[in-house]
Amino acid sequence: MGRRRRRARGVTLVEVLIVLGVVVVMTGLAMLGSGVADSARMRRSSAMIASAIRVAYGHANATSKVVRLVFNFEQRTVAIEESSSQLWLAKNERTGGAQAATAAERKAVDEAEAILKGPRAPRPSFRPVKAFGFTAEKGMAGKALERNIRFLQIETSHQDEVVKSDQAYIYFWPGGQTERASIQLSVGGSTLDPDVVTILVSPLTGKAEMKKGKVNMPRPRDDFEESDRRDTGF
Numbered sequence: 234m235g236r237r238r239r240r241a242r243g244v245t246l247v248e249v250l251i252v253l254g255v256v257v258v259m260t261g262l263a264m265l266g267s268g269v270a271d272s273a274r275m276r277r278s279s280a281m282i283a284s285a286i287r288v289a290y291g292h293a294n295a296t297s298k299v300v301r302l303v304f305n306f307e308q309r310t311v312a313i314e315e316s317s318s319q320l321w322l323a324k325n326e327r328t329g330g331a332q333a334a335t336a337a338e339r340k341a342v343d344e345a346e347a348i349l350k351g352p353r354a355p356r357p358s359f360r361p362v363k364a365f366g367f368t369a370e371k372g373m374a375g376k377a378l379e380r381n382i383r384f385l386q387i388e389t390s391h392q393d394e395v396v397k398s399d400q401a402y403i404y405f406w407p408g409g410q411t412e413r414a415s416i417q418l419s420v421g422g423s424t425l426d427p428d429v430v431t432i433l434v435s436p437l438t439g440k441a442e443m444k445k446g447k448v449n450m451p452r453p454r455d456d457f458e459e460s461d462r463r464d465t466g467f
């Protein structure tokens with residue numbers, strides 16, 4: 234009878250603590266590995282966008298055409314498009330004065346044009362291009378961000394409203410000029426600063442600078458700063 238009791242005894246407190254300790258260590262290692270992987274994917278995604286900015290800037294100069302980067306929030310892609318027509322940038326329009334590309338943009342354009350009266354110049358259309366060193370991935374409109382990396386928000390100088398859904402655009406013109414922009418990338422859609430990287434785009438040079446955390450786009454304080462052809466320095 235004594236032997237049966239010894240065999241049927243339960244686990245001791247020490248054994249429970251050992252098992253819990255092993256679980257905690259394994260969980261910590263898994264989380265650490267996930268964080269390292271996300272950081273690597275964020276660096277690659279940021280580098281891809283910086284490369285797209287330089288390619289679009291160079292393509293506009295090489296072809297003497299207006300070029301734009303298209304950021305699709307749902308598909309998490311970046312595409313390069315060009316237009317054979319001149320574009321006069323429209324303030325506070327999602328498309329910047331170009332033809333609408335999505336249902337939401339078409340609705341906004343129709344509502345805006347319904348208010349205006351008189352003849353209106355046709356809106357330029359854009360088409361995807363295969364720029365050197367930047368081609369769309371198979372079956373997609375552009376290059377995709379790395380897994381678990383998303384667009385958090387995008388600011389551009391042609392629009393006061395911050396874009397957080399649908400599509401956003403950054404325009405480049407022949408002669409070496411673009412617009413100010415701020416592109417925020419996030420790990421898994423998190424809004425916490427440690428999980429966000431911001432890519433700032435300078436006008437004139439098209440220089441892209443990466444910064445840790447959420448950084449808003451510097452906006453000109455008056456018309457003089459808006460028209461000033463000095464670079465912003467970021």
